Amino acid sequence: MWIICLALIACVTVEAQKVSNPNTRLLDNILSYVDTEVSACDDYFGHACGKYAKKHLDDPFTEITQMVDHKVNQDLLTLMQELEQRSLQPNFNRTGVEAKVWSFYHTCRNASSDTRSGRHYLTLVPPDEGLTWPQFTPEGSVWPGERFKWMETLARLHRYGEVNILMKVFIQSSPNNSSEYVMDLSMPSLEETGQRLRPFLETMRTLAVLGVPTASAITLTKKIKSLETALRNIIDEDDDDTNGQYMTVRQLQRRTGVHWQKFIELLLGQPIEPQFRVNVQSLGYFKALVQLLNDREPNVVASYMMTRLMLYLWEETMDSEEPLECVKDVRRNMNLATSLLYKERFLGSAGHLQRNSASVVQTFEQLRRQFLRLVKRNRLRLDRTQRKMITQKVHDMVLNIGNMPQHIDHRRYVSQHYASLDMSSGYLDYARSHLQLLEFRNRQWMSQLSHSPHRVSEYYYITDSSTGMSSSPYYMIRQNVIIVPYGFLQEPVFLPDSHNVFKFSLLGFILAHELMHAFDGHGVIYDGQGNLSEAGLQIGNSARFEAGLECINRNETAYLNERVADIDGIQLAYDAYFGAESHQNRTQPDFTDMPLQRIFFLNLAQFFCGNGDASNFLDHDTDAVRLKQTLTNFAAFYEAFQCPTALSTERCQLW
CATH class of the missing domain: 3.40.390.10 (Collagenase (Catalytic Domain))
Known part of the structure; x- marks a missing residue:
């Protein structure tokens, strides 16, 4: 009996040592994927990775970088649960980094589904102060298209990131001075599926979701699809100035006929001088764009911009209140904060x-x-x-x-970075918090x-x-x-x-x-x-x-x-x-x-x-x-x- 017990203890000890040995653990993991029935010389991927799919059949990742991200997300979920408990304590810093991270996670988990709707987003991002999107015009009234200034609306929409609507706006280093940044204005990209309107029926359904009456959805879909086709045509036609040219806002206004100074001031949230320099790629495109939009009905231009905005915003959210999805939402929107908290908690x-x-x-x-x-x-x-x-x-x-x-x-650096971000709000509103971030x-x-x-x-x-x-x-x-x-x-x-x-x-x-x-x-x-x-x-x-x-x-x-x-x-x-x-x-x-x-x-x-x-x-x-x-x-x-x-x-x- 004693001999059997000692043998069992010895076996358990050996196995424990193997698990605790990092080299053995790594090698065992590698070998668990190897399919020895496949020749390494004929099909190395099949040999080295042949058993990967079976081993990870039920896992929520498909390769090693996703596996690492899943582990990080699991760790951050643990952190969120800890923050929930800490937030109940009287000494919890309600203006600190943790509070701001917790606020967005808590909103993601608990906000009403109504606050995620496209219509709600659009009420928070109107085309201009005192002006609604066309479909929200009260019954019996006419949408005041004469008040719609597409250039100013475009600036307001571009405040929410790389929206790629009618143009791209990037801040990037000057070619000959990497420490000097300049605003780059260029044509939009319509190549990828997420960069353009969806097929006709899907676009119709999108408009319906955004509150466009069924009776007018077909006609409006035709018109905004036609606008995007015309947009694609002027993109395809224009191939000049592909390297860009530097010019002042005053020069750009003179050459295109629209108020770029107002556009940039709305985008930056501060006044600029007419001598403000930008890098303009494909000037011919912008000239043609002004002509195109001025020739179209204001409600069609507004509806196109609105639809493209919502397609962008839907891509920018996990659109789920599930815990792990909300962790991803926090990571993608507050990366610097989550990096700091991950480092301090787990490293x-x-x-x-x-x-x-x-x-x-x-x-x-x-x-x-x-x-x-x-x-x-x-x-x-x-x-x-x-x-x-x-x-x-x-x-x-x-x-x-x-x-x-x-x-x-x-x-200290991260705290200063987020100092101007006020996430405190008594009402849980997902769209408001998302747009704010x-x-x-x-x-x-x-x-x-x-x-x-x-x-x-x-x-x-x-x-x-x-x-x-x-x-x-x-x-x-x-x-x-x-x-x-x-x-x-x-x-x-x-x-x-x-x-x-x-x-x-x-x-x-x-x-x-x-x-x-x-x-x-x-x-x-x-x-x-x-x-x-x-x-x-x-x-x-x-x-x-x-x-x-x-x-x-x-x-x-x-x-x-x-x-x-x-x-x-x-x-x-x-x-x-x-x-x-x-x-x-x-x-x-x-x-x-x-x-x-x-x-x-x-x-x-x-x-x-x-x-x-x-x-x-x-x-x-x-x-x-x-x-x-x-x-x-x-x-x-x-x-x-x-x-x-x-x-x-x-x-x-x-x-």
Whole structure:
């Protein structure tokens, strides 16, 4: 009996040690996806990811970045439950960051469904003061179309973000001075489904939902669809000034015949001088737009703008009172606040964040050094000036963990950021709170015109909604910054105590991918300060650079720069760990007999494993295609899995 008990205790102890060992845990997770019946040489995605779909059949995510976001959302849900309890305490700071986050979450969860309706949104966003949208005109009255000024209404609608109605308004860095921001005016995009009116019957139903009487919905649908067709035609016809031209508001008014100063003042919420400078792309479009809108019935123009606004607003909300959906709503609308609270609650104990950050920075520095070795080898045969520019850009690149300004008190910074946002209201009104947050974010974007950070260490990216909900790293080309959200630094992507082979093969690859965006076909033309560089333009136009791009694009892709980042990124991560000049310890670890090379490529595959629909992949090829192209003719991969060498052994690469 004692022998049996001791044996059981020993077994339990061994299993507990395996679970507590980060390397064993990571490797077991990797192997749980592997389908050994599929050849790694013939179908590596099927081999490395073959059992992923079955394992995660009932999970609310389809790949690793969604898994990480789901974990972050679950953590934030726990935080919201804690804030609910704290909000009941008499010492709860009702003007602090927590109170503002809790207020929006509480409103999302508990506001009446009537406050989410399109009609309610439209009562809060009228076309002008004292003027309603046409369908809300009292029975027996005529909508006063003569009071409708489409230019002023357009400005009011653009206060809620990148609405893409009749034009785009962006605040972006000047080409030759990345620390100087300018207002950019350009044509709208009607290419994507969410950027234009829906098909005829859907548009009719949308108008009905927004209160348009059934009797007039058919005629109005025809007219606003006709207006959008005419809009598309002038977009297609106009291809001049594609690089834009700087001009004053006074000059723009003179050339288009409309009151742009009033438009910008309404948008900014403050007066401007006639000498205010803007960058106008496709001036011919704006001339034609003025003519088009002046020729159409005011109620048709107003109804088109109103419908497009509501399509935008519906896209900007999770439209659900479910707890996790409301957490996502908070993230997308209050990203800076949720990042701070996530950091303090889940990463703040026992130096957890410092340990994680130090490990990530150490990995990134190895990647930086490896890329500098590539520049020194000079495969592209750059001249001295070109090498100097690229080298300086690599040195200048900043890794920003958490999307927070560096070397300052984050709590104080975030509190000041939201100081002007008043979320206190006795009546729970979802649309009012949502519009308030959209307008607040847009004011932050616009404020860059007057006080943008002059040092990259002060930089914080004001996220759009989709970026705000995501924990995935990204590269800011004009700031030369890689941003790694706090939520990404967790298992299975990253464990600070894991073996370095895991760090370099997954997070290392992801960081290398983002680093390579600084030197792909688009990024290479900017220097380390984010300014257009003559040396960079020369590199991008050089025969060897163009030949590298052409080789990488043999299996044609619409996302060439992403493929460049994948192919050169995996080479960079691999060489940073296995390269002859690397100082990494590559002795066989005691937690497995599997060769380190094989672990490297199996762990890399975790980034691409998934069971999502092809429509889920925005601005990228599918994961299966990406993984195949990333490893095509990669000799180290063939060696790791003992694959026969391909007939064509040329490995395409850029750097």
